[in-house]
Amino acid sequence: MDRIILITGATMLENLSSVDWGILTHAYGKADDVPQLLRNLASHDEEVRKVALRSLYGTIYHQGTVYQASAYAVPFLLELVQQEEVQERESILSLLADLARGDAYHRQHMRIYTDEEKHDPSFQKQLEEEVFEVDCTHQAVKDGIPLYLELLAHQEVKIRTNAIYLLSYFRSEAAQLVPQLSTRFQYERDQGVYACLLYSVGILIKDQSVAYPDAFHLLEQSLEKGETDPIRVAAAMALIRTGSRSFSSRVLDVILEAIMHPETVENVYKELPWVEDGFLFEAVISLSQLPSSFHHSLVDPRLIDFLETVRAQDEETLDQIALDLALDLHSEMGLDPHF
Template identity: 25%
Template sequence: MTDNDPLTGLDDVPWAQLQHSYGMADDVPGHLRAMQAGVWEVRYPPSAQLANHIVHQGTRSQAAVYTVPFLVRMALDPRLVNRHRFIGLLVAIAIGLDNNYLPNGYDPREDRASLADIRDEADDWAQWIDEAADDEQRKQREGSCAQVLIDAEAVVRSYDAVREALPALAVLLTSDSPELRAKTANLLAWFPESAAASIPLLKAFIADEDSPGAAATGVVALGLLGEPATVPFIRRYLDSPIVELRWASAFALTRFGIADPAVVDVLTQVVARPPEKTETMSFLSGSYMSLAAMALAETSEATTLRAVDAMLVGLADCRGVEAFDDRYYTAETLFRLVFPDDPAEPPQAFGDLSDVQQRVVRFVADQDEAGWPSGGMDAFRRWKVPTRHSDLRVYAGIVQAGQ
């Protein structure tokens, strides 16, 4: 390796002593080198393979923080291809899965407080270990306590490592690649403590950006940062001729509790007829529809017939693998809205449901038997609504029992 090689120092890291989701992390250097080479012979790119190991299902591992310097340097190296994937992995290292924090953004104080609580409980943990019945149980308890601390530290250390790299990465907002520009805007969205530096950069980026998806990503990022002073800037895009920008403005405004008719109109239109997905809008895997539904759920209009019908129109067009995220997150949001919590008195029959509940049940009964989100089916069960497709069709009066 040369001094300008992004992977300089890679072999100096004690990978074999660090953990990831599948054991020790001695395979991480191979994944990083494959990412640098930009070629692969298997189904998934090296970035996805590495993510599966160090942030498996959003869980940040001990090894994750040690990859950050190398990913940052690769993201900044113009000789490499697919640099937006490096930034995407940095987002995952920082926060895990974004669906856990949308539509309201990430607050790092919560994870820091969790870590502090674990450290404050050290005496209680020590007492629990001392009370072990034998050496074997004592070792098990020591291992459990150590792992809890390792995991909590990994979350905070990973986030802070990426945050420290933001000043260097901000230059990528002016990259020649719209995907890389958009991913960088996405990254800035998750660091509210850096908002003072990020907001001027994002405003300039949005004003100059010619990719609708990338510009929309910047507007959403402003909303997620949560600085009220950005509201006038965000609002100016609510009547943009570009649907992606109208959507982004409406989404971001709900973050500040703004849900006037113009905002609701845009969200209702987009949830029914979302713009085409592109790699330049990567929040929630690019699902304009689901993000519109999530934002709509933050408004008082969420359970009106108009809003529910719009979500059903959108869901009716969700077909194929490419629409999985649209279908999953929109349905999850809709079912949670229409069938909230446990009913005081579960309905005894279809006719006891509200109008919007009947519409949702009838819609699901009219669809193919393809699976719906487990959370949605749990909502049905709480309300004593059948979840088996054939039973649901009888319940909704679409067919007679036995047909």
């Protein structure tokens, strides 16, 4: 598939008919329904837009999987995001983020196949085709980076937030993106967007924080001098995401304090796209990724308190996955597993 280029200077979606959607496929077969779904995203009728978005989530992106038609739909999604008259563009940005991180069906479900099935030539061919579709889709979304960068200064908070979130999926472009995101800190006044900037910078410099000392220092400063709890917690989580072993134990203090008093951050965090399952779930994920240097006796009592807190929660955000992660962390710490 040729590289997909962002369409500009044309009437909205006028090039939809240039794609032969009938020969493309998505999760439920032929993709000939995609053009109308894309048009419906620009509808003035809220219900029509919602149905279209749900349908696209069931077709070109389905339970983490992307398909042949996905990459072809991306330029039109980008076109819609450019149009100020299109409503709920933040939702389209979220769909683009999901498409950027989408995977191949067979690769996602590798565990259900036998070794014999995995080595079958037809299986390998199908997997190769699916991975190609994944790569094409990711590249198509990446072609929109100039647009996402422009949206960092948009007046709508949700659009800024979702643009930042989307940019975090392009670690290969960190050299370009980290300086641009870092510059936005001096202009951003919304603490939720500020938190999202911190988190995305942490993801982009993962395993290469030494190459971005200014960005890493910015995370450390926000941890120590951040004006609000959500900002300090985001900085702590971002520092963990960098994979560095050089940050202070303050990261643990900040996260554990927020776990014990989640009301100080929940109102902000429930609006952030990278906290899909709630703040407490995200806290478990972060603690499970702490480097081994933090696993010492002085930390144990606070982790025990944390695990007891997790066990006591009834919120839907603390599903079995979160509890399993807590158990794994508990086991790694060498603590009594019967909490």
